[in-house]
Amino acid sequence: MSSTATGVELAHGTRAVVLLEGESDRAALLALAVLRGRDLAAEGVAVLAMGGITNIGHFLDRFGPTGCGITVAGLCDAGEERHVRRHLARTGLGTPTSRTQVEGLGFFVCDTDLEDELIRALGVAAVERVVAAEGELGALRTLRHQPAQRERSAAAQLHRFLGSRGGRKIHYARLLVEALAPDRVPRPLDAVLERVRT
Structure with a gap:
């Protein structure tokens, strides 16, 4: 077909x-x-x-x-x-x-969007643990110190981080789902x- x-x-x-x-x-x-x-x-x-x-x-x-x-x-x-x-x-x-x-x-x-849904389902701390396990906590901290990001919520900063580099959203989509509790x-x-x- x-x-x-x-x-x-x-x-x-x-x-x-x-x-x-x-x-x-x-x-x-x-x-x-x-x-x-x-x-x-x-x-x-x-x-x-x-x-x-x-x-x-x-x-x-x-x-x-x-x-x-x-x-x-x-x-x-x-x-x-x-x-x-x-x-x-x-x-x-x-x-x-x-x-x-x-x-x-x-x-x-x-x-x-789906990234927002996943961040809310996991919670900020759990998403940060996934990011840390991938060795990207430094990159997340750098993004959070950017003037445009400083006043945003931690969840909004994570959302921006996931979309901030080609392929990152795809990579983390699987990892965030795998980190979810079944319920x-x-x-x-x-x-x-x-x-x-x-």
Whole structure:
């Protein structure tokens, strides 16, 4: 199964796709699947990074009711919810007017984004321990001393740190999920994984 519009080729037998904004979200979801003892590929679930939420329309066209007609689910940031609603309606999945309805269609909203959800779920001290274990506590301290960061909360500084270097968000997405207690997984991340359960 392939698509020129999305540049995606799905394995034979794929029954569902999870659409995620980028590779860090994908890394987090795959890490959670491992922690939950699930083999998504064996279950026929493809986890796709779309390269930005603005691409969701192409992916819904390809895999939704007017395309392959397989199950679609996904995550989005709070600021992108309206964009997702519009494309869910345009591609025939439904006409959600509330967050509850968006989630009823399989798309779960992170406040503010997944990194923020993970920082809140773990707590500042636990995230700092993960950063220290990676040998980057010095880099975090340097960032915190920058004039633009000094007045921000510790959580906001961590959020900025995760996005401050290419590849850092992807690297830490897996590590932060692995550091979570099973009952502390952010609800949107847990919910989207449960949505594609067989």
